[in-house]
Amino acid sequence: MSTRHISGVLVAGTVAAAACGTPPAPAPTPAPSGPLVIAVVYPTLVPDSSGELGSAFTSGDSAFVFGSVTRPDAAVTVNGTPVDVAPTGAWLAWIPLPADTVAVIAVHARVAGQRDSLAFRAALPRRFVPPDSGVWIDTASLAPRGDVWIRPGEGVRLAVRATPGATLRVLYPDSSPAVALVPADTGEDRPWGELAFGTAERSGRPAAATRYTGWAVGSLGGDPGPVLGTTGTAPAMDSTFALVEAARDGDTLRVRWPLRVAVLAAADRPVAVVNDDTAGTGETDAILPGRPAPYGTYHWFFPNGTRAVVTGRFNDQVRLQLSQRSVAWVDGPDVQALPPGTPPPGGTTQAMRLRRDSGSVSLRVPLPGRIPFRVDEDGHRLVLTLYGVAANADWMQYGPEDPLVTRIAFEAAAEDETKVVVDLSRPVWGYRTRWVANDLILEIRRPPVVHPRRPLDGIVIAxxxxxxxxxxxxxxxxxxxxxxxxxxRAAVELFERAGAQVVLLRADTLPFGLVERTRAAExxxxxxxxxxxxxxxxxxxxPWVNSGTSVYYFHPRAVEFARHVNRALVRRFGFRDLGIGRGDLALARPTxxxxxxxxxxxxxxPDQEAVLISPAGQRQYAEGLVDGAAAFLAAWARAR
Ligand SMILES: [Zn+2]
Structure with a gap:
């Protein structure tokens, strides 16, 4: 079957605008004879004004450095420690970093009377070094910082690193009682990368006893102004800011806390509308992700036009009150306050009806406005949660009998939260939502017909x-x-040979946006x-203990797809099985x-790069994808 190369056609106007990292030129091909030259690829080296090479590491007490030599038979050392050189000339070193603000890294290579050297300085993240004596507070550790808006009765969790065994308290500028901070091991000192990808424990964490936490209720440290429309840039600290005090053995230290907490009265909570395209460029996915915590993972997907009341803010993260019991955090610049006096969204749901189409079944839910909603999937079931509306649907019409939808049910989950449960005869394959005026349409996709013995036959693969x-x-x-x-390209050939129809989302080397890719697949x-x-x-x-094969999914119904493909890839490559993972990734998020x-x-x-750059290795990768997809489809066909 034919391959449709749609990349570059659908996006002709947007390609040039995409942020682009220019691919680096490949290193010279290693040869058994010839001049010996060292190249460092990571970290990226930039010459300073005097021509000296410099770079930076962002975290950790160890770092990886990698590059290549033009002679694979060369002996290479990094900071005096020998490293293996792959037949491609590639090398990778994992080196300890000093407890300092800069590291010097020297790479030496020698072969048959030739030598080459390359040295550079890498800036290291600032690390607090406690003084030898006396009381100390690590001011960089004060959290949170900036501007925070909360509701009456709410509090803010405060955390700081300071002298072990000290008495810590936060002193308000007025006569409010001080807030005590107590020692706590919160685990927050571990770097993100280590938690997410480290399969082995490492030492190097600051002692737990140096971290203190407390709970401050109400306003603190001056007024940051209205909740929307302010910059969130705190002014220079003055006497309106709170102090944190550490005391031990008669020694006392006080520093100002760069934090302002405002209490948001009911009258000051604006109704806001979601709009991620205020400039009107049209080049957006018109969806604003909602997060369970500020800067957290994506959990809701609010279309532009969604309305909700704002009940809090944490710097540039705004809290939307979805219902009395549910909140979501969104990027502040993508919500705008509606005119004062705009009533909060709300009301009741009304009669719903199903509509049959050849490729899908649609549920139409008339609503009083563009309220926040969320779709959850669970095997044979889709659950539509409607926020800010009471359950009231006297009528639910199925229309002519349909083989896919077996039952629709209703649940008054809370006074102002409604769940619509749709049961299907097959596991959920896909769905999407759209607004038609104030009617929310949940379109449920019919699964493909899969032949158990030729599972890829007729399947469209992006x-x-x-x-x-x-x-x-x-x-x-x-x-x-x-x-x-x-x-x-290898996968396209194999998929087509197995009877699938393939859409290659990028067929050239030009940048292509994530939104455009998912739109093209849909x-x-x-x-x-x-x-x-x-x-x-x-x-x-x-990288030595945390590398190998892995596959990521986002929605539950893709778990088995990920598992089958991961299994097939591990079998082909024979490297470490890192397993599947849930990843908040744009290309894993389509519904x-x-x-x-x-x-x-x-x-x-190096040895994995060697596989990836060889045509045989690329073929193995493609075979794993095709095998895995076929196995997933075959299992799906059997599981009806
Ligand atoms: Zn990538």
Whole structure:
């Protein structure tokens, strides 16, 4: 069957506007003879004004450094420690960093009378070094900082690092009673990358006894102004800010806390509307993600036009009150206050009705306005949660009998929260929502017909080679975007041979946006979406013990898809099985089809890079994708 190369056609106008990381030039091909030259790929080296090479690490007490040499037979050391050189010339070092603000890294190589050296300085994140004696407070650890708006009766959790064994309290500028802070091990001192990707425990955490926490109720440290429309940039600290005091053995230290907490009276809570495109560019997904905590993971997806009351703010994160018991945090610049006097959204649901179409079944839910909602999936069931409205539907009309929807039910989950439960005869394959005036349409996709013995026959697969923009670079300078395009091309051939119809979402080396990719997959009604990547780690995580094969999903119905593909890739590659993971990734988030993002191997690890850049390795990657997709579909066909 034919391959439709739609990348670059759908997005001709937006390609140039996308943020673009230019792929680096590949390193010279290693040769058994010839000049010996060292290249460092990571960290990125930038010459300073005097021409000296410099760089920076963002976290950790150890760091990885990688690059290549033009002679694979060379002996290479990094800071005096020998490192292996792969047949490609690639090398990777995992080195301890000093307790300082700068590290000097020296790479030496020698072979047959030739030598090359490369040294650079890397800035290290500021680490607080407690003084040898006396009371101390690590002012960089004061959290939260900035401006916070809360409701009456709410509090703010305060945390700080200070001298072990001290007495800590927060002193208000007025005569309010001080807030005591108590020692607590909150686990917050561990770097994000280590928690997310580290499979082994590491030492190097600050002693737990140096962290103190407390709970401050009400306003604190001056008034930051109205909840929306203010910049959130705190002015210079003055006497209106609170003090934190540490005392031990008659020694006392006080510093100001750069925090202002305002209490938001009911009259000061604006009704706001979601709009992620105030400039009117039209180049957005018109969806604002809602998070359970400020800066947290995506949990709600609010279309532009959604209305809710604002009941809090944490710097640039705004809290929307969805119902009396539910809140969501969103990016502040993407919500605008409606004119004063705008009533909060609310009311009741009304009679609902199903509509049959060839590819889907749609449930129409008339509502009093564009209220916040959320769709959850659970096996054969979709649950639509409607916030801020009471359950009231005298009538639910099924229309002519349909094989997909078996039952619709209603649940008054709370006084102002309604759940509509849709039971299906098959597991959920996909769904999407849209507003038609104030009617919310939940469109439920009919699953594809899968032949158990030729499972890929007639299936439409969206194959997405990840990047550009951005993307990882391997030690020999290989760019992830090029490798995954080669894998995708091999996968297209194999999928088509198995009877599938393939849509290649990027067919050239131009940058292509994430929103455009998911839209393109949906526009052709792809049954499955696979985004192909090669992995890299954040600073501070040991690549030797934390590298291998993994596959990410976002929605529960893609778990088995991810598992089958991960299994097939592990079997092909034979590297470490890092397992599947739930990842908050744009290409794993589409709801219209099961979607996964594969991290076949690590770009940065020399022997894995060697597999990824070889045509045989790219073929293995493609075979794993096709095998995994076929196994998932076959299992799905059997499970009816
Ligand atoms: Zn990637």
């Amino acid at each position: 194959v997405d080679p990840g990047h550009p923009p951005a993307g990882a670079t391997g030690p020999t300078g290989t760019y992830e975007g090029d490798v995954v395009l080669a894998v995708a 526009a052709v009604n792809a049954h499955l979406l696979i985004s192909i990547h090669a992995n890299a780690l954040p600073d501070g995580v040991n 219209w089809m099961p979607a996964i993002l594969t991290e076949g191997l690590f770009m940065m690890v």
